[in-house]
Amino acid sequence: MGQLKQLAGQTVIYGASSVLGRVLNYLLVPLYTTVFTPEAYGVVTELYAFVAFLNILYTYGFETTYFRFATKSEEPHKFFNIATGSLLFSSLLFSGLMIILSDQVADLLQYSGQGKYVRWLAVVLAIDAVVAVPFARLRLEGRAVKFAAMKLGNIALNILLNLFFLVFCPLWLGLHPDSWINLIYYEELGVGYVFLSNLIANSLYLLPFANWLFKIKLHFGAEWRAMLKYAWPLLLMGFAGVTNEMLSRVLLKYWLPVGFYSGFTNLEVLGIFGASYKLSVFMTLAVQAFKYAFEPFFFSKSKDDNSPELFAKVMHGFIIFGAFFWLAISLFLPDIAPIFLRRESYLTALDIVPWLLGGGLFLGIYFNLSVWYKLTDKTIYGAWITIIGALVTVVVNILLIPRIGYLGSAVTSLLSYLTMVLISYFIGQKHYHIPYHTVKGLFYIVLAGVSIIGAYFWQPDFISKYFISIGLLLVFVFFVWVLDIRTGTFVKK
Numbered sequence: 146m147g148q149l150k151q152l153a154g155q156t157v158i159y160g161a162s163s164v165l166g167r168v169l170n171y172l173l174v175p176l177y178t179t180v181f182t183p184e185a186y187g188v189v190t191e192l193y194a195f196v197a198f199l200n201i202l203y204t205y206g207f208e209t210t211y212f213r214f215a216t217k218s219e220e221p222h223k224f225f226n227i228a229t230g231s232l233l234f235s236s237l238l239f240s241g242l243m244i245i246l247s248d249q250v251a252d253l254l255q256y257s258g259q260g261k262y263v264r265w266l267a268v269v270l271a272i273d274a275v276v277a278v279p280f281a282r283l284r285l286e287g288r289a290v291k292f293a294a295m296k297l298g299n300i301a302l303n304i305l306l307n308l309f310f311l312v313f314c315p316l317w318l319g320l321h322p323d324s325w326i327n328l329i330y331y332e333e334l335g336v337g338y339v340f341l342s343n344l345i346a347n348s349l350y351l352l353p354f355a356n357w358l359f360k361i362k363l364h365f366g367a368e369w370r371a372m373l374k375y376a377w378p379l380l381l382m383g384f385a386g387v388t389n390e391m392l393s394r395v396l397l398k399y400w401l402p403v404g405f406y407s408g409f410t411n412l413e414v415l416g417i418f419g420a421s422y423k424l425s426v427f428m429t430l431a432v433q434a435f436k437y438a439f440e441p442f443f444f445s446k447s448k449d450d451n452s453p454e455l456f457a458k459v460m461h462g463f464i465i466f467g468a469f470f471w472l473a474i475s476l477f478l479p480d481i482a483p484i485f486l487r488r489e490s491y492l493t494a495l496d497i498v499p500w501l502l503g504g505g506l507f508l509g510i511y512f513n514l515s516v517w518y519k520l521t522d523k524t525i526y527g528a529w530i531t532i533i534g535a536l537v538t539v540v541v542n543i544l545l546i547p548r549i550g551y552l553g554s555a556v557t558s559l560l561s562y563l564t565m566v567l568i569s570y571f572i573g574q575k576h577y578h579i580p581y582h583t584v585k586g587l588f589y590i591v592l593a594g595v596s597i598i599g600a601y602f603w604q605p606d607f608i609s610k611y612f613i614s615i616g617l618l619l620v621f622v623f624f625v626w627v628l629d630i631r632t633g634t635f636v637k638k
Contacts, residue, residue: 173307180311185336190419194391196266201387203236203274206379208281210372215285229278230363236271243267265340272347279354295353299346306342378528385535389561392538393554394419400546418551420486421494427474428505435463435509453579460513464586465625467506468593472621475499475597476614497555499597504558511565517573526572534565585628592621
């Protein structure tokens with residue numbers, strides 16, 4: 146039980162910082178949609194979708210690879226040096242090429258004359274890759290507070306810079322046209338200040354890690370090749386994973402029939418979908434916080450005799466909390482959404498959110514299941530499973546978007562991650578058996594899903610809705626008490 150408390154405590158710290166950070170970041174959405182036209186905001190959406198893909202290329206699985214090799218070695222600092230040095234070298238190479246070809250890349254993306262956006266994002270990508278392993282080292286060493294403080298500091302600075310460039314500077318120049326602000330502010334740069342703010346904020350990540358980074362020496366020997374062998378399937382998994390998350394934002398604009406949603410252009414539909422998609426961030430945060438704490442946890446506990454039973458309890462606890470939050474957020478979504486989405490048009494896509502939340506839950510379950518191929522060094526299985534999930538994403542999006550619009554993308558998200566869960570579970574149990582509480586876990590997921598469907602199909606009056614929603618949550622809690630708390634599932638045996 147002490148080990149579970151340790152994991153839960155670190156998850157709370159990572160979760161609190163992630164939740165607060167995402168909430169703070171989400172406050173930029175009303176700002177952007179106020180300051181920028183839909184077309185301008187579309188530039189941000191599209192370029193950051195490409196950044197998500199490139200982040201995978203830049204880190205090529207070396208964050209998880211560092212965990213694996215550092216926890217198996219009596220010299221973890223050696224593998225920190227190898228991993229960070231490798232990422233430093235490759236990031237300089239990749240970003241150097243992007244900077245040289247920035248104008249051509251901008252033309253290819255139909256942003257002629259905006260090569261500076263590509264150059265700025267090239268530097269952002271390099272910095273993110275270089276600090277990936279130092280952040281992983283903080284997690285491995287259990288320094289969750291420092292990790293959280295640095296992440297929150299970066300987000301706060303990014304927000305302040307956005308407010309400075311997009312709100313303060315225009316207002317100040319309107320009152321004082323001859324102000325010194327003219328030296329640093331150019332109105333025509335517009336949406337570029339989003340990328341510039343990101344660049345300045347991320348550059349400051351380098352300062353706290355400077356002591357580690359200056360000691361890095363490039364090393365491309367046998368150990369580096371062994372790490373690369375372990376990592377390349379993770380690279381494939383990363384690309385497939387980001388395809389699952391980001392492909393809909395690329396396809397929707399081009400694959401949705403023109404005029405599918407009356408009164409909206411496809412670019413506006415993409416904006417509505419993107420804004421509503423952000424409401425699924427609540428589940429994403431839970432999964433991300435859990436991942437930050439769980440990855441170093443299961444590597445460090447893998448040699449314990451009771452580790453399979455421990456991993457089973459962790460999975461079961463995740464399912465209980467994940468299913469509960471899926472249910473709770475979905476039931477009260479009509480009340481939560483207007484707090485974040487300030488324009489009525491954005492609220493037209495709320496039906497996609499429960500599907501996206503369910504997809505996030507299955508993604509978290511899949512991450513739990515990934516223990517088996519990471520501990521048995523069979524990451525190639527993880528690559529193939531994730532690739533299959535990506536193929537499901539591509540095919541089902543192509544089939545459903547022309548028929549049911551952005552709801553098709555949301556349904557696809559759930560189906561893709563569910564497919565990955567099923568494949569990973571049945572193959573994993575053959576290679577690394579873990580005694581999961583499968584029947585009870587399925588019961589909680591089905592209970593939450595059926596409750597959500599029932600609540601959406603039956604629309605009671607305003608007052609009754611709250612009593613029914615609270616009643617459904619109490620029913621869920623009742624079953625948790627009967628099946629797990631009373632029976633002592635999480636008590637150390």
